[in-house]
Amino acid sequence: MRFLPLVENEVLKLWKRRRFRLVLLILVALIGIVVIARVEGQRRFGSRKDWRIDTQEQVARMRNWLRQGRLPETQGRWVRFEIARLQYHLDHNINPEEATGPLFARGFANFASYLLLHLLAIAFAADIVSSEFAEGTVKLLLTRPVGRRRVLASKLAALLLAVGLTVLLGGIVAYVFGGLAWGYRGWDAPVLTGFRLAGETVDSSGVRAVPMWEDAILVFGLAWFATATVAVIGFMTSVLLRSTAASMGTMFAALILGTILPRVASNWEFQKYLFVTSLPLPDYYTGSPPPIAGMTVPFSVVVLAAWALAALGVSFSVFARRDVLA
């Protein structure tokens, strides 16, 4: 029995159930609102004088600092980067104080990694297995000449496909809307990457400048990885609880806990091993402080991967063995 037709089935059901279309609609509406809010916010400031003159003055001032040679080496690197960045904006005629389509698109991965993407992932994951129990169709699905593990694997494949598509489409919608508001250019603007918080100070030894598109790919990769982990854990609750409502409730509670814990109990070290703590991964990759001091991007990737693998192990062994009495 070939595997692809099974995945086709699951994708078809996801689509026909209209859940996917609803999620896309939510994405479009939400991103639209964020863009409008930011454009309106900027308008309040009113237009300032010519930004080019401002920026040229800034660049000249910083060049002066470097020429005088009195800056310590760490600050010197910062200044040199800042000059390069502003020069890029001058060369491409983009106001450095203003957002750009690409900048907003990259930022989407950051703000959407606090809840939005994960909630959407749960919307798919929570019922991909339990709805078959609720509708009684599981009795047909599991009495066909296809092993239970294969059936479950096809559902997992469809789920990961839907999650990947959601993250990707989120980025595309953010770019389209952001570009509409601030212009579509700026993919090769230099951005700094590689910050690490070492205790109280920023360790900038690993900092380097990369073009925006390269940074965006990494940020979106991390956002996808975190979202896929949430989806897989939601998948497990869907298998275990066999009820969409119960599965969604459990996952929402976990996500909310993840946003509360670092605020109310930031010195409880153990929470860094919880998957929810690692979810805003793209945000602290781009320089925000991690939820718990000492957490690094590789550490979070390992934590998330361990949770995802454990969830898959539980899902498959339970689903393959359990009696179906729905």
Place this chain on the structure above:
Amino acid sequence: MTMAEPVLSAEHLTKSFGGRVAVSDVSFELGAGEVFGFLGPNGAGKTTTIRMLVGLARPDRGRVRIRGIDLARDFTRAMAHVGCIVESPDLYPYLTGRENLLHFARMLPDGAAARIPELARLVALEERLDDRVSTYSLGMRQRLGIAQALLGAPDLLILDEPANGLDPAGIREIRRLVRALAAERGMGVFVSSHLLSEVEQMCDRVAIIHRGRTLATGPVSELLSRSASGFRILARPAAKAAEVLGPMLAGLPEPDADEAFLVSAPAEAIPGAVRALVEAGVEVFAVERRASTLEDVFLEVTGGETV
């Protein structure tokens, strides 16, 4: 009926849920071209048995073989020969009938999708095939469920309460379809039901299940002959009639609500009994022959509990 290799054989199936025994030591065999009835009241263990037959539930003890293939050992190869409806014909309500059939055809070897037009005609759903299943009546869902079960051209068809939710015309239609599938395509059909008349009219052989145990198994005709045919005698006054009949017919029961006697006796005993009643001055209003039904068999084997 003896067969070289049964299509389905259940051996000593036993299943309990948390200490309550749902099915206990159930065994039977089903051959090609045979319609096998699984008769019992609701809650007798029919659906639990069916779940074990199709691999949804694992028996605590016992084994299921389909065309000789052990279901627990080689699930996919065994299930390739089976089409089934378990408990109720649940299909995806948000898909059309055709989409549902295509969905399940994708879970079968190539060629199953090509049978869809023929099957739609067989179950008379051609005109509604492109409507969503949520708009179907229960009878239409039942028929779509049967079409789904037939997609893989199975050797064994398992139908759980196929008469549920159907009107009399629909029941007749299903009965005709089941008989035709067995006769023309040589399919073994397993039908569970709590309706005696249904099983009696549709099946060749029957197993009676009660409280998780099979109480009697055999060809319908054999089971019927096991329960002696009887007569209903309505005579007045009833007390006097009892006095006369008592010595003549062994085991005369108490009169029923209409003060009639239901006697099981050979036909030769009847003329003498009637003569004796008349001579004793008892007025005989009616003497009717009662054909024995599966209901009698059922009452007999379950010790008087009704279905």
